[in-house]
Amino acid sequence: MVYRHFSRFLSRHLTRCLLCSAACPHPSGICGPCQADLPALHHACDLCALPLPDGASRCPHCLRRPPAFTRARAAWHYSFPVGQLIHNFKYRGDRVAGRALARLAAERLMPVAEPPDLLVPIPLHWRRYWHRGFNQAQLIAAVFGHQWQIPVMPRLLRKRTATNTQQQLNRGRRLGNLRESFIASKKVRGLRIGLIDDVITTGATLEAAAQELLNSGAVEVSAFALCRVS
Ligand SMILES: [Zn+2]
Ligand SMILES: [Zn+2]
Known part of the structure; x- marks a missing residue:
């Protein structure tokens, strides 16, 4: 009992905020004022989460050709300091940063109406997985699944081809590059x-x-991410 009080005291007073180093009682590891400063994504396309000016609900891409998924949601803009935390998470193995963002994003993105039956992380090709040692999307899915009480199936999708880095390609080129690059290991009929x-x-x-996933029988696919590039 005494030990439990003592360890709670220690964690409250010795845990430091990842961003400002102040004492941080919040379980995510990012203090309240720093959370308020994160670049929240308020106005975005209903379908693909592209940041939009106030008032617009669909981006030009989705007006022209709606995506296969029903809707995508992201917690933040891909900008400072979220971009740096994600970079440290993916390329320097900073899982504390990844878990902190995932916990906060899970609070922001909690699905209210018709939650998914199953969460599926976007897989890495095995070669990239081997190089990195972990799949960042899998860690995020585990946190979301825990907080939303939804099962996670980390190996439902497999990446068939090792696509080159996508950053330099436009949307059309990326789609061509990615077509048929994922394979579902089992049917997900009705889910x-x-x-x-x-x-x-x-x-x-x-x-x-x-x-x-739709080809494998899913009735609806939605998407959740930490952040969205403008
Ligand atoms: Zn802080
Ligand atoms: Zn859109």
């Missing part, structure tokens, strides 16, 4: 699936993964 990724860049990765 609503929530795809999980760290960053939505153009939506092309989600589009390819959603298409494969």
